[in-house]
Amino acid sequence: MKQKSEPVLAMMMAMDKNRLIGQNGQMPWHIPGEMAYFKSVTLGKPIVMGRKTFDSIGRPLPGRPNIVVTRNPDWTAEGVQAVAGLDEALEMAGNLAADSGAEELMIIGGAVLCRDAMPRTQRLYLTVVDHEYEGDTWLESFNWSDWQVISEDVRDPETTGGVPVTYWVLEKP
Numbered sequence: 001m002k003q004k005s006e007p008v009l010a011m012m013m014a015m016d017k018n019r020l021i022g023q024n025g026q027m028p029w030h031i032p033g034e035m036a037y038f039k040s041v042t043l044g045k046p047i048v049m050g051r052k053t054f055d056s057i058g059r060p061l062p063g064r065p066n067i068v069v070t071r072n073p074d075w076t077a078e079g080v081q082a083v084a085g086l087d088e089a090l091e092m093a094g095n096l097a098a099d100s101g102a103e104e105l106m107i108i109g110g111a112v113l114c115r116d117a118m119p120r121t122q123r124l125y126l127t128v129v130d131h132e133y134e135g136d137t138w139l140e141s142f143n144w145s146d147w148q149v150i151s152e153d154v155r156d157p158e159t160t161g162g163v164p165v166t167y168w169v170l171e172k173p
Ligand SMILES: NC(=O)c1ccc[n+]([C@@H]2O[C@H](COP(=O)([O-])OP(=O)(O)OC[C@H]3O[C@@H](n4cnc5c(N)ncnc54)[C@H](OP(=O)(O)O)[C@@H]3O)[C@@H](O)[C@H]2O)c1
Pocket: 012, 013, 014, 015, 020, 021, 022, 023, 024, 025, 026, 027, 049, 050, 051, 052, 053, 054, 056, 069, 070, 071, 072, 075, 084, 085, 086, 108, 109, 110, 111, 112, 113, 114, 116, 137
């Protein structure tokens, strides 16, 4: 019988041309189609997020196990698993992915969690909004030179509210 392969550690993030990802605890933009794309990639896969990203979403995302990383041992929220660190999160998400047959476990931000997870991430779903926004949180752990391009999907601006958006899939060489 064919052995099941190990789930891949993937990350999904959206940034502007300066690597900006957040503003005052929220996304700096609202781009039509972006949430639907996020849902299509992550549905059915365990998602791992920092506690501040969970706060910004405000509820568990349905149809996927939600794991929240926090150093606060008293932190709880309905419908999510809280864990104390990245290792614990990846072990839990990896087991859930393997049990359900999901091919990937997904890191979904924010910048603090990505900084820790980036060196271990094998695949990156990166949305680049080719525009400059105002904000306070950047994906400083991302460098193009660390990645090779698997695919590049330039969206029709008519479907993105007129903003140039590209959906990249990148992998470590
Ligand atoms: N554009 C995008 O794709 C995208 C995606 C996600 C989020 N965002 C934006 O990013 C911003 C939030 O990001 P952020 O960088 O400020 O925060 P974050 O990474 O979401 O959360 C940081 C918190 O997570 C916990 N944490 C992170 N790494 C940990 C580790 N290794 N071990 C234990 N706990 C850990 C800590 O929680 P405690 O303080 O509870 O200990 C830490 O304070 C928001 O503006 C959000 O809208 C954007």
